[in-house]
Amino acid sequence: MPIHEGFLSRLADILIYTILGLASAFAILPFIYVLVNSFSANETVFPTEFTLDAYRYILSTDKFIRSMGVSIYITVLGSVLSLVVTSFMAYALSNRKVPGRQPVLMLVLFTILFSGGMIPTYFVVRAVGMIDTYWALMIPGLLSGFYLIVMKDFFQNVPDELKEAAEIDGCHEVGIFFRVVLPLSLPAMAAFGLFYAVGLWNQYFSAIIYINDSNKWPVQVLLQQVVVQASGSIGDSASMGENVSFYGQSVRMAVIIVSTVPILCVYPFLQKHFAKGVLLGSVKG
Amino acid sequence: MKTGAIAVEKGTPGKAPFPSSSLRKRAWKARWYYVFMIPGILYFLIFKIAPMWGVLMSFQDYQPSLGMLKSDWVGFKHFERLFQSVDFWKLFRNTFLLAFYNLAIYFPITIVLALILNEVRHETYKRFVQTLVYIPHFLSWVVVAGITYLLMGSEGLINQAGQLIGQGRIDFLYSTDWFRPIIMLQIIWKDGGWGTIILLAALAGVNMSLYEAAKIDGASRMRMMWHITLPSIRSVIIILLILRLGNFMDLGFEQIYLMLNPLNREVGEVFDTYVFRVGIQQGQFSYSAAVGLFKSVIGLVLVWLANKLAKKFGEEGIY
Amino acid sequence: MVRTKLGKKRGQVSISILLAMTLIGSGCSSTNTPTTGGTTNDPPAPSTNTEQKPDVTEPEQPFKITMSLNFDGKDIPKPDNPVQKAIEEYTNTSLELQYTPGAQYQDKLSVLIASGDMPMVVASYGAPKQSYLLSAFKNDVFWDISPYIQEFPNLSKLNDTIFENVAYDGKVYGLPRERPIARNAFIYRADWLAKVGLEEPKTLEEFYTMLKAFKEQDPDGNGKDDTYGMSMGAIGGSGPEPQAYAVFMGAPNVWSVEDGSFVRDVFKPEYLEGLKFQKRLYDEQLIHPDFSIMDRPQMEGEFENSKAGVIYNTTNVALSYEARVMATVPDAKVSFFSILGTDKGEFVAGAMGSNGILMFPKTSVKTEDDLKRILTYFDQLADQEMADLLSWGIEGEHSKIVDGKYEMVDQEAFDNEVGFPYKWPMRAVDLEPIKTEGNVNPLLLKELEVTENNKNYVVNNPANPLISDTFTERGVELEQIIKDADVKFVMGRIDEAQWKKEMDKWWSSGGETIAKEYEAALAGG
CATH class of the missing domain: 1.10.3720.10 (MetI-like)
Structure with missing residues (x-):
């Protein structure tokens, strides 16, 4: 890693880290939505009931x-x-x-x-x-x-x-x-x-x-x-x-x-x- | 561009390590390469070339129960049906525009994202981001469409938020204006991260000593990106671009099909969705094959042109 | 893994294979009779077979039947399960079943036909009258079973309309899998209806009142304005189609024959009235504003999650909907009705009356005798004993008998072990009237009652038994013109005049040809 960095370079870093952070959040949110709903009794953005029935149902196939x-x-x-x-x-x-x-x-x-x-x-x-x-x-x-x-x-x-x-x-x-x-x-x-x-x-x-x-x-x-x-x-x-x-x-x-x-x-x-x-x-x- | 390791091999034709030997001699010298090629060539001949007679179906009224030999030959009937269809130009325009946006927007975005990722110096953060951005690729288009409805439906989150701040409802999903932007957003979201993988693999091969030399010369990060990083992956980018042109007319059928509705069909119907409804679902093999052949011919022309252009600019192209 | 052990194990395996081969070999040489054919892998004939048909004097070799069937269940059972054994024993057959997921069945079917690799029984499933099927019929790939049907006591009871609807050129190239001719229904939340103090609607107007009450009177009692009338999917998808309302209002079912010429429903004023009824529902937000883009799971989700109070589907899924709604609302009740009366009377649209056909390829069913033997098998499936097995499963496992009446004890096991793998893909004759009665959910009784009653009011589509080449080739393309215009009209994007223009466009771009072709077909047949 280089030791001295210019102000611009550091600003670029901040920008890059923020952009990528946002991109990751957008990328992962729907997946979390799917994950959360797989444990939920009914489809909703904020589920209340936790259940493993869906997984049990899938795993019940021989x-x-x-x-x-x-x-x-x-x-x-x-x-x-x-x-x-x-x-x-x-x-x-x-x-x-x-x-x-x-x-x-x-x-x-x-x-x-x-x-x-x-x-x-x-x-x-x-x-x-x-x-x-x-x-x-x-x-x-x-x-x-x-x-x-x-x-x-x-x-x-x-x-x-x-x-x-x-x-x-x-x-x-x-x-x-x-x-x-x-x-x-x-x-x-x-x-x-x-x-x-x-x-x-x-x-x-x-x-x-x-x-x-x-x-x-x-x-x-x-x-x-x-x-x-x-x-x-x-x-x-x-x-x-x-x-x-x-x-x-x-x-x-x-x-x-x-x-x-x-x-x-x-x-x-x-x-x-x-x-x-x-x-x-x-x-x- | 004589700096990169890539550039070195650009000059090879002049070196000619097998000087003025006959073709047979050269072939014998390369015998091991032929051995390396054999399994692949066999594969292509058996599984790709041998079934190629299916292309002829487009000139037949192919019926599975009769087979190729007994089905009627009908010449250009299916092509006439396609070209004379009232929807032909609409289909052509819609397909072309979406394909073009795909190439002009999605593809550059993957390059930019790869370059940005390459600039991340914190290894763990880099890996973390890489892992997350490629996850959407694994969600099916059905899920993507479902999420789009959830966000952009008449009672979706965006419209609900809009109503809170006094905005009127926007008919994202029915609007002919919004159709293409939505399709592009979906592609970028789903495959933006995935598209970087090949580019990152190429970036991993960039000679680090070049950066160190540039750093000693006091080059800025922007300059290094422009003069070292980009040139090093230029050939990969060009190859990818040309190959994409080969499948230019193939759009994500499922994606578009899921977003189509009577109100946006005017701008949304493309060859792939049309042939699915009219040809494949109806078991009309010949018509489907004819539309496929038409798309392939366009791909062929585009690849040929692009390859020619690439060679003109000193690139190797793909053949 | 230690190498020597592996070697030893391998030795054992090969010895047991050798042993098995000699056993099979000897078994074959002693029992195989050349006339029955195709029995190389048969198990030894059952010795304690009490269900043998009386006319069989000496134990006949089980007849091997291979089948390719659509499968809509979760698990494909192992072939040696007790249900399959019971079927094989009763029918003296040995079954070799290949299942393909229903949604992809057509792709597989076209490949099967192209390659000629067809088992003795091949299901055709999904959209009927596909061009490649029709051409296979024309080219005599399958047996015409119409000359033989009368010989079979159960199969011959199938309704003529059902046979007519699957016939091609007067010949029947497959055994229809019977289902009620009119089985679409409005499935609704009975608990909501009670809450808003209404009775089950009998007329279209009462239906409208019900939907309105479901929206405005807070039927789920949560104090929020978060419910609406009916969950419906895109026109051309899940319905109800405008056609359904149009038929209530006295329109024909898609086509009518007037003085020998075919007239399409869209040119009847009743169709437009039906469309306007839908528009009214849309305008008053009694259906979802995004109905036109909802796929089936989304649309069903609206009903399951107690957002909408009505959903349109077939009578037989009402019970499943009830179970799913009850997952979140334990005291929910579901019921359904099929017919909504208008001042014109009571009508309901009829459908094909079968869920695809079972076809018998000539390449694998070589002789008339073999064909008859296979038809015997399907005939036997409608015998009392088989009807009970396929309807109630195995007593003690899937069901029990209480006071002489059957009662299901494990519906899920029944569905997975009997219903999906055997009953639905294989039975030709509806078993409901044949099976021994049982104590069942009132919804199942209602299902029978409603579909039986519907028969009296059914309006059939006269084009169902006919073939139009233009429709076969371009039908989907052309129908899209009507469907798109319908949605646009309902959503207020086009007015009546523009809608009519679209109908004229349909007529001129091929509709007229289709009508003429049906006309010729009707005159010719």
Whole structure:
């Protein structure tokens, strides 16, 4: 930290801290509203009654633990797979000396712009035998062209001197990737890992389409069912009897909490990789 | 801009470490890179390119029960229906404006927020703020819409407060004037923090010695931000911008759908909401595909133009 | 985890798999008869089966039926639960059920049809007459069951109107899941009504008086002006639609046939009157000023939180609303009515009369015999014993018998273990008249009474059984013109003349074609 600071700089600090403080407050208030209402008997800005019924109701489903496990499994394994494949390909594409790089990039861009749609993709997933398997939740979205191209850019920004230095030290392409590029790109890996993880965690539609066996449902599908039933928007099937009492509103709120908090917890662990100075250390070392 | 580590590699084409070798030789030298590429390329070929025949649905009356081979080919029928629709220009205008605001307002805000966050020197406070601002991303649009009603409804908090100070009721939710600002506010609130993540990752890679050198030269924080920080993440910003143009016409369907009502449909209906109601909900696959293809073609043109422009200014672009 | 232990465990697992495989293998080779087909994984035939149909002389292999069904419950039960076992035993079947959440069922259905990966029974659920379904009908993907219905004692009792409404080109490509033809109701707070000293309204004017009293006479007795008449959602969403009032006032139900030509209700003066009634409610703030943007949960929240005294929905959810209101107001009472009379008489709008259909793909149901066997299964579900199982669950677990009458002991367990997974998605015939009577909540009795009574006053939509290609393709787009204009009129953004102009726009941009197509369809059929 610098020792002497000008008045302007300090004023800027105050301004920055205030703006960010306000932004954080705005960001978190609605979440608190949701959280508070998940414990409340009726929806209101200032709830009075505290109840755990909504959470009890959600946890009373037999398959809750199981589907949570499914979601964690596909999120962890899926994002690792995605990161590995994306970073390998991004690394290869980041080297301008690779012949044929241009057409591959065009191909990737083409897949960002155009899409075949739901039914053709289903045919492919079926043809490779993934229907009703967890792979169907991880593989069809394995790679995002968007992330791939941005990651390629990150890799290109790793100074060439470092790569060349490693080459002189006797590293070949594979070694350079693992010893130089990857360690220097930890912030990027953390960011894209988070993106992939969130995408995998939130996926709902693909589970509906590809998974027939309800034992393999991820938690989002299960929770959506809970919401649908709790909100009573079920038309025909509604036959809730006299001795059922639950709170539609709070169940909806509790479902939001239950379905977001696990993935929210990932961020603080990744956050330390956004720390400054990664590059500095390695250049000197 | 020859200061940054980034700038160093800009000059590489001239260095040519494999001088005047034949293509085969160069390819052999790069063989390991091909190995690295294989899984990814296989993925794209199998899961992205192979289903691409679905695009042809737009020229058919695709019926799931008949399949691609037996469905009737109808040429440009669906495109004619789209272009001749009385609402076409309205849809185009609404989509274009919202997409443009998204790019011109939301995107710069994420950059500014990332830069501000980068200036926070108190590590704990920085982490605290970062964690909080990205939370809204995890609330669904349904929740966001619910909160908007709570705040901006006819009897919402803002109108209640307004009545206390003698203000008349404002019809935020029905007003054609307020529709776009509300949509933008929602996007900024929900994804403003989230959008900084990639930029912060890029900022984490900035060479710290540059700052130290600048500090010795007596540069102010503003100058450092302008001359060191921004240039270091310039290429990421440009890549993100170009890629966003590729999906320019894709707006958050759910968000807009939830905010639409008969009184603001005039400015609120966009291609995505239209195709949901008219195409997808009705199981009209071909029409939906045609609208999708139209949007993709616009994206293609924009990306092509943007990439060309970027190259003109000495950037690498995305291909 | 110690490595050796893991290895040992794995060894055990593989041995038990091997064992299981030989068991299955031997079981199959001894009992499998090639004629029944598709019974590779069947459990051994039940030996102590007392419910076998009398005409079966020797124990027949259970018939395997695979189904894809919409699911609106919370938990999907394990296949070996006692309820499913009881159904399988009675019907001598083995069921393999795939459930898809109701809201996404249509997406799944289109994929199923496209891929041809269809089980033997496929539900169609949600908006009927989707173009891809109609084309599947046209292409003979599913069995036409109309020639067989008469053979089945229970299924043949289904109302003709219900079959007509789901028919395509005179053929019935699926078994309708019956529901009351007119079941919409105004569900209201009976405790509030008593508080303001009124009787259940019989006419539209009395209804208006009731709503006004709910707003002005502080029905919740908290001394604050914080209640209003009715919670209603966006037109085209939760209703009541202007159509509902228009029908009360003597308008047709969407379409009427006059001298062979189709006339749309919006061109009838009664429709405008219905709209004006809604406008009156809006102007006097008897409905929420933001009604047009409220989604269902918000709108229901208004009723559940005792802000509004009336909500419009179907008769069968009244009990659930009561439970939810009682969560905060323990002594709340809820009741409902369907018909509001006017000087024109008493009418109520009729609907499809079914909650989607169960279809039988020809790719998986290969022979006529198999089809009949499956229809037998659905016919049996309306037998007395099955009706009781599906209505009362398992005695001692979900219900008990007191003085010869059933009584539900655990409604929630029943809903989760019987209602959502089996009763609602699978039963074709309404079980209410068949099941053994029980001591039930008066609201459930009223439900039967009201829906039964409604049959006498029902006005049907003559277009329900007909197909218009223009409507199939552009119906939603066109209806939006009417719905938007209706909301704008109710909220006072456009006047009568402007509203009429919008109706003319609807007519010229496709409404007329739809009317002509219905006309041709009616003449052709």
